[in-house]
Amino acid sequence: MNRIALSWSGGKDSCMALHELIAAKKEVACLVTTVPKETGKTFAHQEDVMKITSQAHALGIPLELIHCTYDTYTDDFLKKLTKLKSQYRLKAIAFGDMYLKGHREWGEKLAKAAGLEALYPLWSEQKDMLNRLQRFVDAGYKAEVIKVREDVLPAEWVGRQVDHSFVKDISEKQVCPMGESGEYHTFVLDGPLFQREIKR
Template identity: 70%
Template sequence: MMKQIALSWSGGKDSCMALHKLNSENMKVVCLMTTVPQETSKTFAHNEDVKKIKAQADSLGIPIEFIHCTYDTYTDDFLKELNRLKIEYKLDAVAFGDMYLDGHKEWGQSLADAAELEAFYPLWSNKSEMLHALKRFVDTGYKAVVIKVREDLLPPNWVGRPLNDHFIKDISEKEVCPMGESGEYHTFVYDGPLFKKAISFH
């Protein structure tokens, strides 16, 4: 029987590729989960407008669940909502788009354990594989734009840049993770193989 999976969704390239990988392996993602701090009412991961995240979910044809939390009670709020979603969607597992940061994986695994769910990390690999992972994202046909950078690591005028071969070349010359796993940059995916229509990101 096909497992019912909830996927942690930031709206960026990592969560999109996690969805693509799960889909290609005939895993059923029954809902997307995006955390929204009560302090900002924008997404926790990328400070993105929730309307854009909703537009992504609509185009993908997958329900989106916004998990409202506070910075001080983030894990507890996430677990409470995950337990609710487990019942509502008859979940078997929860998936994350993390790629190599052990601390992130440990947090997600402990969350899944507490909810008595399996934890999936479909993109998990080695840090040395990150440039290849970025190339795979672009080559797969997804379209994404940079929406935020750490200005101590990357030029602020990189905001708005599309992820393409030119971007891959430029970031490979920087002393940062090509996939931005430590928050060097964040992205918004607006089109690609799983999208029914492109999303306006302006």
């Protein structure tokens, strides 16, 4: 079986990517999370590393931190990924991106440089994003909003649960329902793949 590394932010996108991979009987050997030295928090969501570590423990999947700088992000990612390829006997790396072509091109280029296949289990059309969000909620995952772009969403949405009410409300906003352009970020607390709930 091909062993896979999954780029992990701690949010709903990477969680649903994991969900799809597991459902397809893929072997996810490790989660990889980038941590810029400038902040000491995760690159994607500025999340506390201990929170991400708690998720990995609850999922029962090894977590590998990629320490980088903003200026050398890609090079640092590639160096660590090459080591992980050997360590975990990886054949591929998966990403949770859904329709932004620039993100996919970056990931495919990175994977190719490391001698790995790039997988995008959530890849779909922009018009399908509301259905994607609904599927996340229907799958039984529990997540909360940890960050919003206040130019497009209310600041008081921080702390909201991503539930059916959230799906309805965001469907009425002029934003991507999945927040693919950074309109909002989430942290997953529990769900079918979790052995225990994460406390924030």
